[in-house]
Amino acid sequence: MLKESWSLVEEHQDKVAGYFYARIFLSHPDLRDLFPVHMDVQRARLLNAIVTAVQTLEDPEKFDDYLRALGRDHRKFHVEPAHYEVVGGALIEAMRQFAGEQWGVEYDQAWADAYAVIAAKMLAGAEADTNPPYWYAEVTAHERRATDIAVFTVMPLQPLEYRAGQYLSLECPRFQPRLWRTYSPANAPRRDNTLEFHVRAVGAGWVSSALVRRLEVGDMIRLAAPMGSMNLDRRSTRDAVFVAGGTGLAPVKSLLEELTRYNRTRWVHVFFGARTREDLYDLAELNRLAARYPWLSVVTACSEDPTFPGEQGNISDVVARYGPWNEHDFFVSGSGKMVKATLRTLAELQVPSVRIKYDSFSD
Ligand SMILES: Cc1cc2nc3c(=O)[nH]c(=O)nc-3n(C[C@H](O)[C@H](O)[C@H](O)COP(=O)(O)OP(=O)(O)OC[C@H]3O[C@@H](n4cnc5c(N)ncnc54)[C@H](O)[C@@H]3O)c2cc1C
Ligand code: HEM
Numbered sequence: 001m002l003k004e005s006w007s008l009v010e011e012h013q014d015k016v017a018g019y020f021y022a023r024i025f026l027s028h029p030d031l032r033d034l035f036p037v038h039m040d041v042q043r044a045r046l047l048n049a050i051v052t053a054v055q056t057l058e059d060p061e062k063f064d065d066y067l068r069a070l071g072r073d074h075r076k077f078h079v080e081p082a083h084y085e086v087v088g089g090a091l092i093e094a095m096r097q098f099a100g101e102q103w104g105v106e107y108d109q110a111w112a113d114a115y116a117v118i119a120a121k122m123l124a125g126a127e128a129d130t131n132p133p134y135w136y137a138e139v140t141a142h143e144r145r146a147t148d149i150a151v152f153t154v155m156p157l158q159p160l161e162y163r164a165g166q167y168l169s170l171e172c173p174r175f176q177p178r179l180w181r182t183y184s185p186a187n188a189p190r191r192d193n194t195l196e197f198h199v200r201a202v203g204a205g206w207v208s209s210a211l212v213r214r215l216e217v218g219d220m221i222r223l224a225a226p227m228g229s230m231n232l233d234r235r236s237t238r239d240a241v242f243v244a245g246g247t248g249l250a251p252v253k254s255l256l257e258e259l260t261r262y263n264r265t266r267w268v269h270v271f272f273g274a275r276t277r278e279d280l281y282d283l284a285e286l287n288r289l290a291a292r293y294p295w296l297s298v299v300t301a302c303s304e305d306p307t308f309p310g311e312q313g314n315i316s317d318v319v320a321r322y323g324p325w326n327e328h329d330f331f332v333s334g335s336g337k338m339v340k341a342t343l344r345t346l347a348e349l350q351v352p353s354v355r356i357k358y359d360s361f362s363d
Contacts, residue, residue, distance in 0.1 A: 002055050002114060005107040008099040017047045020094040028086055034077050036178045050091060054114045060121060067118060068125025069227065075126055075133035076169065076180065076224040084119040091115065134171075134224040135160045139217050140194065145281035148201045149247065150212040151186075154221060155194050162226035164188035164258035165251050165331070167359065170197070171222040175210035180224070183211075184251040184333070184359065188258040195223075198250040198282065230331060230357045232258055238329045238355070239267040243342050245315055245334025246274050249282055251359055252333055260293060269322070273301040273315025273338070277308050316341035320349060329355050336362030 009016050021039065025032045035046075053070075057063045092111050096103050137154035144150050162168060167184040171177070185195040201212040215221075232240075232255055240259075242252040249272055259268060270290075274280050280300055290298045301311035301318040311318045316338065319325070330351060332342045339360040346356055 001107060001110040005095065005099065005103070005110065006051060006055065008102055009095050012098045013047075016094045016098050019097055020047050020090050023090040023093055024086060027090075028083075031083065031086065034079065034083075034178070036176075046087075047091070047094075050087070050115070053118055054111065057114075057118060060114075060117045064121060067121035068128070069225070071122025071125030072129040072131075073169070073225040073227075074122060075129070076171075076222070077178075078133075079126075081123055081126075084123065088112065088115040088119060132158065134222045136220050137195070137223050139215055139219045139221065142215055142217055144212070146278045148212060149198065149279065149281045150201075150215070151196060151198050151282070152211070152215060153194050153196045154223070155192075156223060159193055160195075160223060160226070162189060163231050164254040165230040165232065165357075166226045166228040167251065168195075168226050169224045170207075170211075171224075172207060172210050172215060172219075173222060174219055175214050176207050179207050181207040182227070184228075184254065186250040186253040188254050188261070196250075198247040198253075200247045200279075228359060230255075230333065230359050233329070234262070236329055237265065238327055239269070240329045240331065241269045241271070241319070241325060243271045243315060243319055243330065243332045243334075244273070245338035246279055247281075248332075248334030248338065248359070248361065249286075250333075252331060253282070253286075255331060256289060256296070260289070263293075263295060266295060268296050269328075270296065270298045271301070271315050271319050271322075272298060273303065273311075273318065273334075275303050276305040277302055314338070314341060316345045320345050323349065325349055325351055330357070332356065332358035334361060336360045 060067065092108055095111070096108070135156045135158055137156040140153050140155050142150060142152040162185065167182045169180045170183050171180045183197050183199060186198050187196050199208055199211045201209040230251055242255065244252045252270065256268070256270070270286065272280060272283070272286060283300060286298050290296045299311060299318065299322065301313060301315050302308040303314050306312070319342065330346060332339050339358050343356065343358065
């Protein structure tokens with residue numbers, strides 16, 4: 001019934017989104033402050049998120065962990081329990097408005113029921129969390145490493161726990177208030193609490209270009225909700241292969257740093273690819289690690305730099321030139337396209353999917 005009713009309004013999605021937000025902001029003007037300044041940036045983000053959640057989480061029990069985490073994470077948006085009813089009501093109103101005569105009361109009920117179950121799980125997650133909703137962190141170093149790439153370090157004002165290989169959401173209130181994006185720390189948790197980030201400014205990207213081109217030492221950013229499961233299994237005795245595209249190197253470096261603390265027995269191979277040599281922005285540091293740790297080897301590749309002295313081609317193809325890889329643990333991270341291509345290569349090489357962990361940088 002949920003899918004059937006959504007199909008009545010699907011082709012008017014933009015209008016439904018416009019009505020949905022107008023409804024919320026007219027009845028509760030204070031809620032406008034929770035959302036980004038330019039709503040056109042991600043016009044239908046929340047609406048799409050809710051509709052997708054309601055339609056795909058047919059059995060919310062199965063998604064309990066995800067929904068609890070989503071509820072915890074919503075505290076960074078300053079969402080309060082009372083807001084759930086307002087948003088749920090606006091959603092149903094907006095759909096009813098554009099569905100025409102085919103809309104029926106049974107649809108109202110189906111959406112209200114599904115939304116209520118999901119909202120209850122999110123609220124329970126938020127309530128149970130003892131962490132702060134976000135952490136302020138001061139930028140202590142900022143370095144441009146390539147035209148589009150910056151490496152910067154931040155110092156959270158309170159301790160922030162995460163595991164090597166996880167990512168966090170980040171907001172840059174000075175330049176892009178209320179726009180949160182996820183970035184992966186490039187270091188394992190340290191005693192001094194600092195985190196290093198590697199960011200590439202994408203095309204017309206709002207947050208990434210501010211982080212690369214405008215962020216300065218002394219600026220405050222906010223961090224929230226460590227997430228993700230691209231972690232090391234300390235019990236594994238298999239050798240490991242890391243495949244990174246561009247700033248996909250960040251979580252790989254975090255995992256490498258963790259390995260430097262305990263690994264003695266596993267061979268570790270890093271494949272680092274980018275379009276041009278300029279984009280291999282952290283190669284000097286990788287080479288330094290490889291010189292220091294005998295178990296580590298690094299292969300680099302460029303796909304659009306014919307005179308580059310390393311490997312030529314996409315990193316996903318380069319991995320296949322080495323091997324055999326059927327006894328290794330794999331970690332893959334980079335753009336959506338790069339991750340997809342690498343997973344395809346690994347499938348062709350018959351690497352079992354249970355041995356592959358990956359983070360794709362696309363939404
Ligand atoms: C789990 C995870 C971890 C991530 N870790 C990192 C990291 O460590 N370092 C890092 O640099 N990025 C990382 N990202 C990507 C990051 O979260 C943002 O998506 C990226 O910085 C773009 O945000 P933006 O606000 O600048 O662009 P937006 O304003 O969201 O997008 C602007 C335009 O750029 C397009 N676009 C968005 N992303 C890309 C892209 N990757 N390539 C090409 N076009 C794009 C959009 O389609 C849109 O048209 C990670 C993403 C995920 C999901
Ligand atoms: C069933 C209930 C809900 C679901 C499933 C849901 C889901 C989501 C998801 C998946 C995102 C994207 C996450 C991200 O970009 O980090 C999001 C963003 C957001 N949500 Fe929710 N949400 C719900 C209810 C609410 C409520 C009640 C509010 C309060 C007003 C709210 C406010 C926001 C805001 C402000 C954003 C960021 C929007 C943006 O960047 O444009 N959400 N939501």
